[in-house]
Amino acid sequence: MDAQLRRGILEVCVLTALCEGESYGYQIIKDISPYIAMSESTLYPILKRLESSGALTVTSREHNGRLRKYYAITPAGRRRITSFLTEWEDVTRAYDYIRSASHTVSEGGTIYE
């Protein structure tokens, strides 16, 4: 997958994982992993970008005798998901078009799904 596209999708996935309520790094990775693979080294810069763009807020709270950082989505973060879904409708339409014409693309080759 194109790196830019993947990054955009991952950012929205992280925000989606926070929609039900605040969460922390490892829990976010566990929630997302059935859908798209992500490691801490990918998550860290994403959380940083989302924080500096105001899509989420961070608070440290004590948990089992240590400090744990919790991330919470902001209204700006929710708007980000909504606009992603709207934009994605365009992508889906384009996808349907590409797919409907795939027999002409493959020219007798195999289409991998």
Add this chain to the structure above:
Amino acid sequence: MNKAEFLDKLCQGLRFQADPDEIRRVVAFYDQAIDDRVEDGMTEEEAVAALGDLDEIIRGVKDAWEQEPKSRPEEAPSGDTDRRDFDPAVSTRFEIFDTSLDIHLLPSPDGQVHLEYPASGRWRYDITGESVVTIRRSRKSTPPEQFHFDIFGMKFSLSKPDFGFFTENASLKLLLPAAAPVAVSVNTASGNLTAERVRLASLSAALASGDVDLRDMEAEGRLSVSSASGDVDAARLTAPEIALTSASGDVELADIRCGVLTAKSASGDVDVENASPANKLTAGAVSGDIRVSLAVPCPDASLETVSGDIDLSLPGPESLYSVVARSNSGDVHIGGDALTGPHRVRIKALSGDIDVEFGG
């Protein structure tokens, strides 16, 4: 690889890359990632392995920094020393920001505050402010330094030759007068912090992987030091409030006199010997052990670990204390009937053993 080794290697890999706050944030992030996996049932080694290749992690962090405008590569400073003097009646607070230098707090030979710092062709120390003096190291803008001079009215400029060479133990010294104590705050990544025979108004220090060594020190106010993966050692400290913590390093304290004492480590051990907290003691660890011996009875003591063991030695007869000790799966041993005394002691462990002795 265990957590401490991993975090230390991570720090080493990042130390020349960004400001100490950012390194601390990254270390804290991975510290938490490991703790959360351990809590989920993995061993420390499994948790570290699950994070993936360390070099890749370091590369990822560096890539993220490079996407940001303010990231800056760093090099070690070099040889000679510069010096600045301050009047403690005017300058009452010193804030040091650095990444890799060792920082030493030492007694001043006179009534002034003296700062000694490395002079280098590559480095610049921005020393600003009057009552609050901020000491911040930054890389010089390139070209680094130029000589400007006039000959017969013609202006010339020449680049200053750079004699900078790497010095392993480059350090910054702040010499402090005991008669006029000032407040000090230290912020560094891989540098160590030492303090010896000094008297301060207060000390607040945050380190990422550096070790801390404090001896024969007195503070009029709060003395608070934390290191993410370094060890914290302290002996003969006096202050109304003392808080010494490490995430994965050991915390070892001896002969501490204070009102409120907090000593914590997550995966390291906490050793407190012959302490006299007059009001309150809090000792905490997660997988490390806690050993505490008190010189005087403390009215409110609280000790807590998850999987580590707790050993507590209290002075005087057991009738002075009311001890509540609980371990879910570990053994609890209390060396006497301590149920109704005025000094409250609360001890909690999840799987560790608890041992309390009296009259030591």
